[in-house]
Every structure is written in C-alpha cells, then in structure tokens.
Amino acid sequence: MTDDVILRAYTPGDFDWLVDLHGRHYAEAEGFDATFAPLVATILRDFEAQHDPYFERGWVAERDGARLGSIFCVRADARTAxxxxxxxxxxxxxxxxxxxxxAICTGFARDRGYTRMQLWTHESHEAACALYRTAGWRCASSEPVHSFGVDLVEQAWEVTL
Known part of the structure; x- marks a missing residue:
C-alpha cells in the first residue's frame, strides 16, 4: 500500500542520492557502465539551473524519511511534456x-496545458513499459543501440493528454 508514502518536491539535497540510485540500479540490473550516472547528473543540473517551476516539476517519493523514487515532468515544447x-x-x-x-506526473502535465507527453526508455524495462501501456501510452519508435556499454533497444513512448 502507498498510503504512508508522500510525494514531495525534488530539492538539490536529493541530487547525490538520485544520481547514485540510478547508477547503482542500472549497473546491477542492466550492466550499464559508469557513463550512465553522469548523464543523470547532467539532467538534474539542467533541471536545477533552468526549470520553470510552473511548467516543470520533480517529485521524490518518501516513506518515514526514506527516499523511494522519483519522477520528473519537464517541458519539451509548448504542447509537449x-x-x-x-x-x-x-x-x-x-x-x-x-x-x-x-498519474500525478501526467495529471500535472495536463493541468499545465500540455496536450501530449513523451519519454525515452529501453525495451528491457518490462515493468515500466507495461505500466506505460496500461496508462494509455504507446511505443512510437524502437531502435537497437549500443549505449552505456551494452546493447539495448531504445524506445520512445508517447501519450495524448
């Protein structure tokens, strides 16, 4: 149950934890090399330096002070989050x-006037892809790549809000 989990705004104090969580998880689960964590750090630095708080937001899930995860909504263009x-x-x-x-992230995007949302992921993230599909997202493209030291199938997903 998630009743005891709060979603709060991302703060710069979450930076190191979030970079580490991504780096460790994808190294263990997918065999990603050390180039992945710096990409996450760049995304977070850009968010901290440039985001418009009205149109963009990051959330951190927390239970009893322990951080459990994150999700971010950023602007791609005036209509696309x-x-x-x-x-x-x-x-x-x-x-x-x-x-x-x-649901909170897509609801935020919808409330801010975005008409569609997109994301980038890998085919191997089966649970996430199943979640997106169930929520009405569709896989718009799929391409084999070699990234982060491993062979992957990159996917772009989108949903109309």
Missing amino acids: KLRLFILSPEARGIGLGKRML
Whole structure:
C-alpha cells in the first residue's frame, strides 16, 4: 500500500542520492557502465539551473524519511511534456507506487496545458513499459543501440493528454 508514502518536491539535497540510485540500479540490473550516472547528473543540473517551476516539476517519493523514487515532468515544447528520471528503489516496487507517481506526473502535465507527453526508455524495462501501456501510452519508435556499454533497444513512448 502507498498510503504512508508522500510525494514531495525534488530539492538539490536529493541530487547525490538520485544520481547514485540510478547508477547503482542500472549497473546491477542492466550492466550499464559508469557513463550512465553522469548523464543523470547532467539532467538534474539542467533541471536545477533552468526549470520553470510552473511548467516543470520533480517529485521524490518518501516513506518515514526514506527516499523511494522519483519522477520528473519537464517541458519539451509548448504542447509537449517529457517524463524523466522515473525510478523506484527495489523495496518500493510492486505496491502501486509507480502507477500513482505516473498519474500525478501526467495529471500535472495536463493541468499545465500540455496536450501530449513523451519519454525515452529501453525495451528491457518490462515493468515500466507495461505500466506505460496500461496508462494509455504507446511505443512510437524502437531502435537497437549500443549505449552505456551494452546493447539495448531504445524506445520512445508517447501519450495524448
């Protein structure tokens, strides 16, 4: 159950934790090399330096002070929002928290006037892709790549809000 989980605004104090969570998770689960965590750091630095708080937001899920995951809505253009940095720690998976976070993020985008949302992921993220599909997203493109030291299938997903 997620009743005891709060979603609060991302703060710069979450930076190191979020970079570390992404780096460790994707190294262990997918075999990503050390180039992935710096990409996450760049995304966060850009968000902190340039985001418009009315149109963009980051959330951190927390239970009893322990951080469990994050999700971000950023502006791609005037009509399109981009979902970024959606991750849950292992102990937060399978309890409906991802579904709740996705609904809050897409609801925020809709409330801000975006008419569609997009994201970038990998085919191997089966649980996330199933969640997106169930929430009405569709896979718009799929392409084999070699990124972060491994062979992957990159995917672009989108949903009309």
